[in-house]
Amino acid sequence: MDRLNSITKQFGLELSDKQIEQFSKYYDILVEWNKVMNLTAITEKEDVIIKHFADSLLLSKYKDLHENIDVIDVGTGAGFPGIPLKIAFPELNITLMDSLNKRLKFLDEVIDELGLQDIHTVHSRAEDGGRDEMHREKYDLAVSRAVANLATLSEWCIPFVKPGGYFVSYKSNALPEEMRDGKKAIRILGGQVENIFNTNIPETNNQRSFVFVKKIANTDNKYPRKAGAAKKPIA
Numbered sequence: 498m499d500r501l502n503s504i505t506k507q508f509g510l511e512l513s514d515k516q517i518e519q520f521s522k523y524y525d526i527l528v529e530w531n532k533v534m535n536l537t538a539i540t541e542k543e544d545v546i547i548k549h550f551a552d553s554l555l556l557s558k559y560k561d562l563h564e565n566i567d568v569i570d571v572g573t574g575a576g577f578p579g580i581p582l583k584i585a586f587p588e589l590n591i592t593l594m595d596s597l598n599k600r601l602k603f604l605d606e607v608i609d610e611l612g613l614q615d616i617h618t619v620h621s622r623a624e625d626g627g628r629d630e631m632h633r634e635k636y637d638l639a640v641s642r643a644v645a646n647l648a649t650l651s652e653w654c655i656p657f658v659k660p661g662g663y664f665v666s667y668k669s670n671a672l673p674e675e676m677r678d679g680k681k682a683i684r685i686l687g688g689q690v691e692n693i694f695n696t697n698i699p700e701t702n703n704q705r706s707f708v709f710v711k712k713i714a715n716t717d718n719k720y721p722r723k724a725g726a727a728k729k730p731i732a
């Protein structure tokens with residue numbers, strides 16, 4: 498896992514021995530559980546380091562994460578980006594949300610084995626979670642990677658964010674087409690695109706864009722729409 502440290506140093510993030518050890522354990526558990534459930538198609542160590550761990554951590558190039566803030570990772574799957582962010586920035590309070598319970602069982606095991614504190618899993622569809630008083634407008638930051646297009650994701654994620662907070666979407670080169678519908682949805686949901694940072698996933702030619710949406714008003718109560726209804730972008 499020293500390889501991870503040499504990559505993250507390129508974008509200004511140095512990991513301690515303890516953190517490197519935690520990433521190493523995470524990799525071992527991921528590969529072990531992946532033999533019996535579908536967690537990721539990427540299993541080679543070098544690929545996991547670059548495409549899952551370093552990519553998840555790349556957000557720290559654009560946002561200071563050394564803060565005791567509430568973060569929700571929507572559609573976390575095998576824990577990306579939420580678990581790498583928690584390992585590298587232990588001050589964060591993280592909620593990992595997914596609609597598939599068996600992935601959350603895997604994540605509970607990772608949290609336990611790595612001894613992570615102030616991080617927990619929630620089994621919910623994002624559409625339902627965003628209407629629940631427990632989660633609605635309770636987070637300083639919502640993040641999501643590889644879950645849905647920007648318009649749908651905005652409808653799901655912006656309701657989680659407190660006014661003044663941010664929704665950050667990890668996007669790839671599909672972004673220009675998504676921005677058209679996305680911008681409209683973001684405005685209706687009380688958000689505003691503040692910045693788009695374009696970079697490459699380290700050691701690759703794959704583009705990574707971070708769309709920073711600032712929540713400037715309360716979300717209209719009719720959003721997110723119920724599961725099913727929200728499949729079409731907001732028109």
Ligand SMILES: C[S@@+](CC[C@H](N)C(=O)[O-])C[C@H]1O[C@@H](n2cnc3c(N)ncnc32)[C@H](O)[C@@H]1O
Pocket residue numbers: 571572573574575576577578594595596597600621622623624641642643644
């Ligand atoms: C392609 S995976 C991406 C996982 C992870 N974010 C990553 O970058 O590797 C999409 C994940 O989103 C979850 N998901 C899809 N629709 C969802 C919804 N409506 N609410 C919550 N989770 C959802 C799926 O169960 C799956 O774990």
